[in-house]
Amino acid sequence: MTNEEILKWYEIACAFHTKRAPGLAIGVAMVDLCRTRLGPVKEKLNAISESPSCLCDVIQLMTGCTMGNRYVKAYRELGRFALTLYDRADGRGVRAYIDLDKISASETPELHKFFLRQRSDAVKAGGEERLKSGELVVEEFLKVRDKIIALQEVYIEKFGKSEMLPATRCKTCQESFLRRGAEEECASCSGELKYYRLA
Numbered sequence: 593m594t595n596e597e598i599l600k601w602y603e604i605a606c607a608f609h610t611k612r613a614p615g616l617a618i619g620v621a622m623v624d625l626c627r628t629r630l631g632p633v634k635e636k637l638n639a640i641s642e643s644p645s646c647l648c649d650v651i652q653l654m655t656g657c658t659m660g661n662r663y664v665k666a667y668r669e670l671g672r673f674a675l676t677l678y679d680r681a682d683g684r685g686v687r688a689y690i691d692l693d694k695i696s697a698s699e700t701p702e703l704h705k706f707f708l709r710q711r712s713d714a715v716k717a718g719g720e721e722r723l724k725s726g727e728l729v730v731e732e733f734l735k736v737r738d739k740i741i742a743l744q745e746v747y748i749e750k751f752g753k754s755e756m757l758p759a760t761r762c763k764t765c766q767e768s769f770l771r772r773g774a775e776e777e778c779a780s781c782s783g784e785l786k787y788y789r790l791a
């Protein structure tokens with residue numbers, strides 16, 4: 593992809609994400625490199641995002657791997673700015689991550705601060721300063737993108753069609769839910785995932 597194409601996808605991604613974030617432009621380049629290196633897949637392209645943030649949106653937008661069709665998974669506990677695209681048929685994949693050692697603090701200072709989470713307090717506070725910094729991060733990134741994105745050829749440990757859990761009726765709320773074991777109550781009623789109270 594050319595820088596112009598990346599910027600075009602960046603705008604589409606910002607609209608989808610409903611805010612401007614430099615990680616989206618970086619993610620676009622990462623997805624593109626991964627897909628090119630992976631080449632054609634035998635079955636379905638699947639994806640893993642190692643963070644629940646920007647990358648997940650870029651993957652969904654560019655690859656058609658969505659939360660809804662369950663072709664993308666987000667490992668939020670990992671919290672790394674990295675992603676893997678792979679073939680569901682055999683688990684063959686390519687992982688893209690950022691090689692921090694390749695980011696020069698003098699050549700691309702804002703990008704360096706972005707990845708080390710060292711942008712100024714004014715930037716962290718948001719607003720105009722944050723937007724300006726974000727665009728600068730993208731500008732600097734486009735100069736060095738192929739140098740700082742690292743690719744690894746990998747095999748996914750657990751791949752294939754994700755299993756569909758059987759549905760059953762919760763004995764408390766009477767709603768249908770996807771059962772993970774022998775439980776008779778949904779995770780809301782059991783308290784394990786209770787996230788609301790009635791108004």
Ligand SMILES: [Zn+2]
Pocket residue numbers: 762763764765766767777778779780781782
């Ligand atoms: Zn229930």
